[in-house]
Amino acid sequence: MRRAERTFLLVASAAVLGAAAFLSSLSAQSMSGHRSTLPGEERPQEPAKTARDFWSTGPDAESAAALLDELSDEEVLGQIFMMAYPGTEPPPLLYRWIDRRALGGIKVFGWNAEDTEVLARAIRNIQEAASRTGHRIPPFIATDQEGGWIRHVKGATSVTPGNMAIGASALPRDAYRSALFIGRELAALGITMNFAPTVDLALKPRSTIIGPRAFSSDPSSAAVLAAAYVRGMEDAGVLPTAKHFPGHGDTELDSHGILPVIQVDEGTLWERDLLPYRMLIAEGLPGIMSGHLAFPRITGDRTPASLSPHFITEILRERMGFDGLVVTDDLFMTGAAAPGGFPEVCVRAVMAGNDILMVSKILEFSEDAWIRLLREYRSNPAFKARVRQSALRILRAKQAYLKQKGPAGVEPRPDRASVLQSPEARSFFQDQAYRSATVLEHTGLPLTPGPGRILLAGPFSDFFAEGGARYPGADTFRFSHQPDPEVLALELQALRIRVRGARAAVVCVANSAGAAFAREASRAGVPVYLVSVLSPAFALDAGPVAGGVAVYNGSRESYAAAFAVLSGALEGRGILPIPRAP
Template sequence: MLKLGRGGIGLVALLMTGCSAGLGATAPSARPSETVTSPASMPASSPPPSPSPSPSATAPRTRAEETLAGMSDEDKVAQLFVAVVYGTGADSSRKENRARYGVDTPVEVVKKYRPGGVILFNWADNISSVSQVAALTTGLRKASATPLVIGVDQENGIVSRLSPLITKLPGSLAIGRTGDPGNARDSARVTGEELKALGISLDYAPVADVNINPRNPVIGPRAYGSDPRKVAPMVGAAVDGFHDAGVASVAKHFPGHGDTSVDSHTGLPVIKHTLAQWEKLDAPPFREAIKHGVDAIMTAHVVMPKLDPSGDPSTLSPKILTGLLRDKLGFDGVVTTDALDMAGVRKKYGDAEVAVRSILAGADMLLMPPDYPTAYEAVLKAVRSGRITRDRLDQSVLRILRLKEKRGLYGPITTDPGAVKSAQHLKIAKRLLAETGSGA
C-alpha cells in the first residue's frame, strides 16, 4: 500500500505485494483434505464439449478456434483462471502448493487444474535469477496441455517483481513528467523484450489510472500523472512498446482507481464520479489503450454508485464491465479481474459467488482466487446449471485463446536469459534515468 500525503510519498509493506497480488501472503483457505473435481480428474462421462463459435464457411479455423472446438466444459472453465504457484523450480515442492491445490509442485498444479495462466511473484519464491526464471517458465509451459500465459506485475518503479534481475527503468510518474510518450514506449519495449527473454508472455501494465487524488494510498507514482490529457498518450505509447516486444499488455484498473483514498487491498473504495466526470477524468487513458490494441484490461475493486447504483464493486458490475467497457468503449479483448483475494471484492459475497459474478459481469479471466478449488467448482456448477450460458463461456475462452495465439504461445517454447540487461537496454535506461532525474 502506498500512502500519499500532500507533502510526499511513502511506501509501506502492503504495496510490495502489488495491485494484482492481493493478500497473497495470508494463510491459504483451501484445505488439502477437501475433495476437488479438477479438470484432469473429471469422469469420462462428463458432458461433451459445447458448441463453439464457428468460422465462416470460406475461412479456415484459427488455432484458437480449433482449440476451443475440442474442449470440454471442464477445460473451458479451467482457462478462465490465473493461478499463483509456489517455488523456484517447476518441480519444487512447497507446502503452500499442497495447502492450496492438494499437490506439491508448480508442474502438478498446472497438470491438475489446467489454468489459462500463471502469475509470478517474488513472495511466492518464483524469482531468484534470470536462468531460474527461464527454467521455471519453460517447465510450466511444457506441463500445460493448452498454451499457458505466464504473467507478472512489472510496472517498473515501486512495483517491480523482477528487480534487480532486469534492467532498472524509471517508474511511470517519472516517465510521465518528461512529457514525451516516446519515453513510455521505449521503457515498455525494453521491459517487454526482457520479459519475453525469460519466457513471460504478459505484463500487468501499464497503469491507466489518472491519479487525481493526492491522498491516493495505492496508485500514486504508479500512474503517469494527474492530467488525463497527458496520461492517455503515455498509456497508448506503453501499449505500443509492449507490442513491439511481442508481449501482451494489460491496462489497469478499469473504470479508474485514481480518485480514491482507500486501498482496495484492504477495503472497498467508493468513487462518486458522474458519468460526465468519468468520461472526462477516467476514461481517456482506457480509450487510448483500446485504440492502440491493448490485449487485456484489468478491473478495479471500486464502487462507482453513479455509474452503477447496486453497490457492487466494478469487478462484479455488468453495467460497468459490459455496459461501459464492452458496449460504450467497444473493447473486445480479454477482461481480467484484479486479484480476487483482495478485500475490496470479498466484502459482500463469498469467494465462490465472487468468481461466478465476475464472469456474469463481463470478466474473462479470474486472477488469484483465494480458494481456487471452490472458485473453480462454483463456475463449473454455474455453467452446468445454465446460470453462465455455454455461449457466454465460449466468448471468454475464445478471447483468451486468441490472445495466446496473437502473442505466439502456440509456437515453440524458447527463452534467452542472456538478452537481459543487454548493452542496448542499459543505454536506453541510462538515458531515461537521466531525463527523469530521479532514477526511480
C-alpha cells in the same frame, strides 16, 4: 526539445484519439498428479486420440473455435483461471491443474521472482508440462512489471525510473522505449503478459497505492504516453494489459485491504479516467485489468466495478467497443469480497464480463469455487455461453501472442543473460532518469560544493551514496522511512540539534515523514534543499525551501540525477506531472 514544444506535442497528439500514424513512428524495430473424481462431479471426458494440437492448428478464428469444441468442460473452465504459486518452485498441485484442467495462466508475483534463473527454470518446467497435455495449449505467464516502483520480477532485470518519470520527460518515445526494454526482458524469461501500463491518473498524488505509478494527472498526457507504452510492449512480443479499469486514481485507499468508494458521476469518469482507455481501445489495446473499486453515484450501490455488468459489459464492451481480454485484479483482495463468499465472487466476475479470473494462490483441486463454477457451467446455459465466450477470446489471444513464437519461443531464451540489463537498456534508463529530473524550487540553486558543512538527511543508503559523491565530506543524518509518532518526535529533536551551524541541509522526501524533517530543518534557520523521490506531492507540502529537485524512483540512477541538478552539473528539464497546490 524545449518544454513548450513537448507540451504542445502531448496536447496535439491527444486531441485525436486515433493516433495510429503518430504511434507507428515509434516502432523500431514433470510433474503431474492423478485426478480423483470430486464429490458431485462427473469425470471429464478424455481428449480424443486425434486431439487438435494448439501448435499445429491454424491461427484463425475457426481453428480456435474448433479447438474449443474439443476441450472437456473442465479444460474450457480451466482456461479462464490464472493462478499463482507459493515460493520459488511450482508445487505438484499446479502441474495437476495444467495436466487435468488446461490451466489458462500463471501469475508471477515478487515472491516467485527474486532470482531470475530460478524463475526461468520454473517457467520452462510449466511450459514443458503444458506441451505434454492432449491439446498442448500453453498458459499465459503474467506479471506486474510496470517499471519504477512496481517491479515484481527482480533479480537481473532492469531498475527503471517509472511512469511518473515518463510523465515528467513528457516524451512518448521514453514511454515506448521503456516498455520495449522491459518487455524484451520479460520475453527473454518466458513471460508473455504484463499487467502494465497503469493508466490511473494522479488525481490523489499522495496515494500510497498509485502515486508515481501514474504517468500524470492529465488524462490526455496519460493517454498518449500509455499508447506509446502499449506499442513498445507489443513490439517486444508481450501482451500489455492496462489497469485498473475504470480508474484507481481518485482515491488514496488500497483495494488490497478495503473497497475504495469513489464519489464521481459517469460523465466525469467518461471524460477523465476513461479517456486513456478510450484512446487505447481505438489503437487496438489487447488487455485490460478490472479494478475492485465502487462507484455508487454510477451503479447505485457499492458493487465493485470488477463484478459490475454495467462497467464491464455495458460501458467497456458495448459503449467503448472493447473486445480484448478483461482480467480481474486478484479476487482474494478485500475489495472484491461479496456476500456468498469466494465461489459467488467468481460467478459474478464471469457474468459481469471478465475473461480471466486471477487469484494469488493455487486453488485446491476440490475447491468449493471450482465445484460451483463447474456446476453452473453444466446447468446454466447463460453461464456456459459466457465462459465459452471468454475461453475463445483467450485462445484467440494465445494465437496472436504465443503461436507466432512456436513451442520453444514461449520458454525462456537460452541467451537471456545478454538481454537482461543490456548495455543499451542501462544507458537508456540512466539517461531517462536525468532527462526527467524536475526542478521544484530554483531560487537557491545551484547548491555548489565548497566551504561550510552540508548535512544530508534521509532514510536511504543510495541517497547518502550519491549525495556524498557530489558533496565530499558532507555530514549525514539518517531518519526512519515510516516512523511511528513517538519515534518521529525523537528523531525530529535529534535533527534539530544536528542541523545547527550547517551551511545547508539536503533532505530526502519520500513521504509525509520526510516533509516533516524538511520543515524542521527550515525552522532551525538553515537553508533547506529537497530531493523528492516517488510522488512529489509530499515535497510540495514541505514548506518554503531554497531549492528542490524531484525524481520519481528510489534507484541509484535517480538519486544521481537529483544531485546532478541540485549541484548545478545538470539542468533539470522535467515537467512536473501533477499540479501544484493553489
